[in-house]
Amino acid sequence: MSSPAVEVESLFKTFGDFHAVNDVSFSVAPGELFGFLGPNGAGKTTTISILCTLLQLSAGSARVAGFDVATQPNQVRSNIGLVFQEITLDDYLTGAENLKFHAVLYGCPPSQVKERTAPLLEMVGLTDRADQQVRFYSGGMKRRLEIARGLLHAPRVLFLDEPTIGLDPQTRLHIWDYVDQLRQREATTMFLTTHYMDEAERCDRIAIIDQGRIVAIDTPDALKASIGTDVVTIQTSDDAAAREQIIQVLGVTGDLTDDGLRLKVTDGEAFVPRLFDRLDTGVRNVNVRRPSLDDVFIEYTGRDIRDAEASTNDKFRSTAMARGLRKS
Amino acid sequence: MAKTFIPDSNPDPVAVPTPSLSTMHHEGPLLRNFRAMLMVWRRDIIRLFRMPTRIITGIAQPILFLFVLGAGLESAVGANGAAGVDYQQYLFPGILAMSVLTSALFSAIAIVWDREFGFLREMLVAPVRRSTLVLGKALGGGSVSVIQGLVLVVLAPIVGVSFTVASFFEMLFFLLLLAFSLTAFGIVVASRMQRMESFQMVMALVLQPMLFLSGAIFPLNALPKWLAVITRLNPATYGVDAIRRVILPQAAPLEILGSVVPLWFDALVTLGFGVAMLALAVKLFGKTE
Numbered sequence A: 001m002s003s004p005a006v007e008v009e010s011l012f013k014t015f016g017d018f019h020a021v022n023d024v025s026f027s028v029a030p031g032e033l034f035g036f037l038g039p040n041g042a043g044k045t046t047t048i049s050i051l052c053t054l055l056q057l058s059a060g061s062a063r064v065a066g067f068d069v070a071t072q073p074n075q076v077r078s079n080i081g082l083v084f085q086e087i088t089l090d091d092y093l094t095g096a097e098n099l100k101f102h103a104v105l106y107g108c109p110p111s112q113v114k115e116r117t118a119p120l121l122e123m124v125g126l127t128d129r130a131d132q133q134v135r136f137y138s139g140g141m142k143r144r145l146e147i148a149r150g151l152l153h154a155p156r157v158l159f160l161d162e163p164t165i166g167l168d169p170q171t172r173l174h175i176w177d178y179v180d181q182l183r184q185r186e187a188t189t190m191f192l193t194t195h196y197m198d199e200a201e202r203c204d205r206i207a208i209i210d211q212g213r214i215v216a217i218d219t220p221d222a223l224k225a226s227i228g229t230d231v232v233t234i235q236t237s238d239d240a241a242a243r244e245q246i247i248q249v250l251g252v253t254g255d256l257t258d259d260g261l262r263l264k265v266t267d268g269e270a271f272v273p274r275l276f277d278r279l280d281t282g283v284r285n286v287n288v289r290r291p292s293l294d295d296v297f298i299e300y301t302g303r304d305i306r307d308a309e310a311s312t313n314d315k316f317r318s319t320a321m322a323r324g325l326r327k328s
Numbered sequence B: 001m002a003k004t005f006i007p008d009s010n011p012d013p014v015a016v017p018t019p020s021l022s023t024m025h026h027e028g029p030l031l032r033n034f035r036a037m038l039m040v041w042r043r044d045i046i047r048l049f050r051m052p053t054r055i056i057t058g059i060a061q062p063i064l065f066l067f068v069l070g071a072g073l074e075s076a077v078g079a080n081g082a083a084g085v086d087y088q089q090y091l092f093p094g095i096l097a098m099s100v101l102t103s104a105l106f107s108a109i110a111i112v113w114d115r116e117f118g119f120l121r122e123m124l125v126a127p128v129r130r131s132t133l134v135l136g137k138a139l140g141g142g143s144v145s146v147i148q149g150l151v152l153v154v155l156a157p158i159v160g161v162s163f164t165v166a167s168f169f170e171m172l173f174f175l176l177l178l179a180f181s182l183t184a185f186g187i188v189v190a191s192r193m194q195r196m197e198s199f200q201m202v203m204a205l206v207l208q209p210m211l212f213l214s215g216a217i218f219p220l221n222a223l224p225k226w227l228a229v230i231t232r233l234n235p236a237t238y239g240v241d242a243i244r245r246v247i248l249p250q251a252a253p254l255e256i257l258g259s260v261v262p263l264w265f266d267a268l269v270t271l272g273f274g275v276a277m278l279a280l281a282v283k284l285f286g287k288t289e
Helices: A042-050 A073-078 A094-103 A110-123 A138-152 A170-184 A199-200 A220-227 A239-250 A268-278 A293-301 A305-310 A318-327 B028-048 B052-075 B087-116 B118-125 B128-157 B163-194 B197-214 B225-233 B238-249 B263-285
Strands: A006-015 A018-028 A033-037 A059-064 A080-083 A157-161 A189-194 A203-208 A213-217 A230-236 A255-258 A260-265 A284-288
Touching: A006 A042, A006 A213, A018 A042, A018 A203, A018 A213, A033 A318, A033 B118, A042 A059, A042 A157, A042 A189, A073 A230, A080 A138, A094 A110, A094 A213, A094 B028, A110 A138, A138 A157, A138 A170, A138 B087, A157 B197, A170 A213, A189 A203, A203 A220, A203 A293, A213 A220, A213 A293, A213 A318, A220 A293, A230 A268, A239 A255, A239 A260, A260 A268, A268 A284, A284 A305, A305 B118, B028 B052, B052 B087, B052 B128, B087 B128, B087 B163, B087 B197, B087 B238, B118 B128, B128 B163, B163 B238, B163 B263, B238 B263
Parallel strands: A033 A189, A033 A203, A080 A157, A157 A189
Antiparallel strands: A006 A018, A006 A059, A203 A213, A230 A260, A230 A284, A255 A260
């Protein structure tokens, strides 16, 4: 049991001259909830697709549940469950039929399908709706059915690719209830991708992935601690002027963001009175907080995750330049 | 559908034990793949009956051909008819083949839908062979199109075509063979298609030429040379010929270079085409993602 559930070494995936996955290495321990955090187009789905044998790797190696994805794809497939980013149910089949289809494809004899699917339908609260066609389900019901399906063949590693994307907050919470419950009971290794910070927060460890590379990997707390500072955000009548003045009188360089001027200081509470004392520009609003994963993301990638989303289309060079500028 | 969250009979998650890995019965890969193939087949059948409009649209075009085009052209070709039979009678096996051709291609191309809606990934990631999925799909699409074709058989008395028990089962055999072959061909087409939008192109460049050049609509024995050559290269021609010969024994059979093509040759070409397409489909299917 001590061998890792997922083990990736110097993984590359190239499309033309674009490196979608660029020298990625990590490992996931059995029973761990591991998260990939990054904007769309960062390489999360590409990496998952390789681990699930849906895409061939360009270089490097990857093992899942002890099997090599390149040379033992069938063994890998038997040992993994998948909940895809998009809904992959057959709308014209009922919930029960969708599960049956999956069970039979994964080698469950038809006579045992009922006894295997019934408890899972119960678990996701769909027993009453099992005989209804999936096209009449709500988005949350479809997701829950997919999670039940992903677990049907008792996989050793469950991949969840953006499992709550497009769902309302209440349904997201429900789904997380199930995931937590499952982990307690089954000790299934879970591999999650997300771009929601609150979901990344729940992981045992997260890897921040940006432009095909892992830029940081640790527990959420350790990542936050690695920044080592508090974040003070102020809104003033003239943020740019305030920034210059703060550099001069307090020796702190802030970042101009949509939310205002963001300053990183060692002791936020003590800093604010000094700030008011020295600053001429009228301050409208002050916010002091411990660093969040958002800040961690900005620290390691040079961008807000929302900005990163917006710039997915020109992901090739411009963002790399922005990062270079900021670091100088 | 409304986007609002409905607390749908979903109480607090209850702790239900899921079966552990050890209870999973591992059987021989052959049996497992066979069952998976039947499952893929069954899915196509279930879907057909859940979408009754598909059956109706599937027969609308052949009916239009039989009664409108058939009646119109019958008055044009006159009493001599086609290949020795009344034109509407000549057309009847043609529209059976037409229905099979259309729905075989259509059910195969549903793979492109499956890809767009992600269900294809669910199949591709399962621990079964690609050939299992392709075979199940070919059987499923084949069965669906035979069912579609059989719906048209009720029209036979109207145009004066009658069946014996033997000729019905002979027709069924060739209908199945043609449907299976054309679905396999359709899977090859589908695995080269990236988006559903290209379906119009497939209709214009594949389906319609294949149909018009198969002898479904006009006899092939008195054509200009270039057209005669093309029709003999069309694999659908042989299936259409076989179906017509078993339904209308009095109609003139297909000839190549002046000699009559034997029925077993029709069967062999249709089967051979199907097997070749199936092999190609297995090869291409895996590379669709």
